Amino acid sequence: MKVNVLFFARSREIAGVSETVLELKAGATSQDLLESLLREYPLLKEITGSCVLALNQEYLAQDEAKALRDGDEVAVIPPISGG
Amino acid sequence: MKVNVLFFARSREIAGVSETVLELKAGATSQDLLESLLREYPLLKEITGSCVLALNQEYLAQDEAKALRDGDEVAVIPPISGG
Amino acid sequence: MASGAKQTLVEVVQEPLKLERYVDFVQDDGAGAIATFSGVTRDNFDGKRVVRLDYEAYAPMAEKKMLELCQAAHERWALKAAAIAHRVGEVCIGEASVVIAVSSAHRREALEACAWAIDELKATVPIWKKEVYEGGKVWKENADARQAMLAASQK
């Protein structure tokens, strides 16, 4: 299945792109996606401790292994600073 | 001495004027002025319990007998309701 | 208009109040936050249909008290600027009778000072409103008016 991944702020600058598509095997979870992301963009390791993921515009808990589906949108969310 | 007296809101409507000049004897206090006012505008009695006086734009305590001077400005202040 | 310190504007006016004027006044390059409050005539009170409010002020004393209020706010919080304007005369539904604008470097100060200022204004500034409703008129009294206690507390 394919999952769209969005990068913002510092994660976008480190990844060097604002979005990508990851090919994951059926049954993959958000934790699998994170591992896959870190293989593709190893420099992201320096900030993953402070980032969370959002799945289809809802925050995931930091260690949450949520089942993904084809077409899902996952965003890498560095510490926010709006306002 | 002469003291300018200003009426506002309900006190203005009851007095029927927005200002007047009272002639007071030397040494008169704000309490003397109040008595003088009530002789001239007896209907004010119904609201004096809820009013305070302001002398030269400063509130007086309700039973305060402050010495007045010629040219002073005293205002009758019904319960305020600005905002 | 009475303008004491450079960072304070207070005024009692006849014309409709424009929020923009007071927000512009409190603009400051060092301000990260601007809070405003507008008190507006609403169409009902205690189930009665309100037509408009008629405001009357002891204008010079009102401006003096508003200025003291701004100065007290400046002493209590680290503010950049504060503006308070009150309208007199007829104020129709949806129109503002009072506008407060406050700026500060950080948000907490402007928000707190703005909320405090409207409470203080209602409690201490000599202004009166008459409610004009369908079938009558009545002078209002602010529940928290405390002009009677002010002189005593100043001693």
Place this chain on the structure above:
Amino acid sequence: MASGAKQTLVEVVQEPLKLERYVDFVQDDGAGAIATFSGVTRDNFDGKRVVRLDYEAYAPMAEKKMLELCQAAHERWALKAAAIAHRVGEVCIGEASVVIAVSSAHRREALEACAWAIDELKATVPIWKKEVYEGGKVWKENADARQAMLAASQK
């Protein structure tokens, strides 16, 4: 722009924010109070000279979170209307990055909801600012950001 209930407006926009637009939106004949908050770029931070702020948003999720925030405010206080707008792109000194406007029958509700909304926005809405100062740039982190705890608390 996302507009859920009739009394709610949220938007992430590129253009300069006009406070008037959001105050007009929350106007309501039953509203006696309108409170606003504007977050503005200020010229300094920790002694550094700030040139501007660059804002970036996960726009659709930001609008969704802002809408949820307005709905939560409507549930918590008796509000007439609420509007939240956040700007993205370059925001220069003195310009607003965020504007909140809230109306209610009585003043307490609008003032409290407005102060609460900016705290919530800073803690939960996926928007980022990069501070551009003389000699460098840095991504900021809100001290009270708590997006990491949100998912857990929703369970």
